[in-house]
Amino acid sequence: MSQTVHAFTTDVPVWKPYVTPLDLDEASPEQLEALQVTPSNNKISDYVLVLAHDVETLKHRSPLFNGVMYNRGGLSRAEREIGAVGASIVNRCVYCAAVHASRYNQLTKDTEVIAAIFQDGVEAEIDPRLMAILRFSAKLSQCPPRAEPADLAALVEAGLSQAEILDLILSTSLFGWANRLMHTLGEPVRE
Template identity: 40%
Template sequence: MTGTTTDARTYVYDAAHPHAFTRAEVGWVPWLEPFPEDELTERHYNGLVDRPRASSDYFRLLVRDPEILRARTLVDKDIFYNTAEGLPRAERELAAAAASRVNGCVFCASVHARFAAHYSKDPERVDALLDEGISADLGERWNAIVAAAAALTATPLAFDTTHVARLRDAGLDDLEISDVIHGAAFFNWANRLMLSIGRAVAPAGESAP
């Protein structure tokens, strides 16, 4: 980790903040000291679910409560990887990217925009969401998904029957609508967590204007 220690827990980083939403690989640094990797026990690894996540500062912060981290990670995996039925992976990622765009979480938006672009094979439309925000015209199906995700992100009560009707009119069935809700809701929460315990760092080679 880079940075200067101001006390036992808090760090001040000199790395540049990202100055725009992007599909490039954005970094992230925590405000608090992550759990030491060399002190992880099998209980911690069970909480991580995937052992390679031990190298992530973010997950080593959350692993201080391994049981909650495990529950969080299994929900995450089920929402985004269990695609045998329901919404295609690209549109689950689109819902997460839209929520992250509304919340201003540049790190999460970059991750889910990359996935959305990869699985949809349509990076131009994904970039329009990043560049123009939720008002971008992405075609009615994607517009309906983004509008539903944005409403849920603003406040759950803003999501109502008009969003469900629009999603149905765009061709989504009940299971697909449920996937939109789950993808947006999960990252609505996850954005707020990431924004509270750390901050994004500009992609390699990029400096603030």
């Protein structure tokens, strides 16, 4: 019997879809290309197989996601993960928060920042630069977005360049997208 995970955690759960994932045997050439199916890479997650139902967005979404989170220069990878975590907390996507909080911990070899964020949300007592990043991310993630010039000024004050702020806008917005897929099309469970 599997159990739905409701509390934020860095112990990454299993994601179970509410809709039926694409059956690879029925995939079109365009879907296979978007999934980049090769003999050596035949393990595709249920999440990606669900998104493959809309191949005309998935084929651009995968490279976009990798670019926003991992491309060179600009904001550090760890700080992009804080943008992702801020959005995932606002949207209560427990799965996304788990994946990206644990990635932050791996990148920084630190668990205290995430523990503080999971306990106190945007009020967490963390390093001022991370606090400015988290708060901007949480406010941009509201609907309608609530980030203000003062929130941007706090980022500048904390030392972020304009290129770094752009990367934060992109990683935060990307999780406004990812959370709305992952949290509404399925749920995180423990088996």
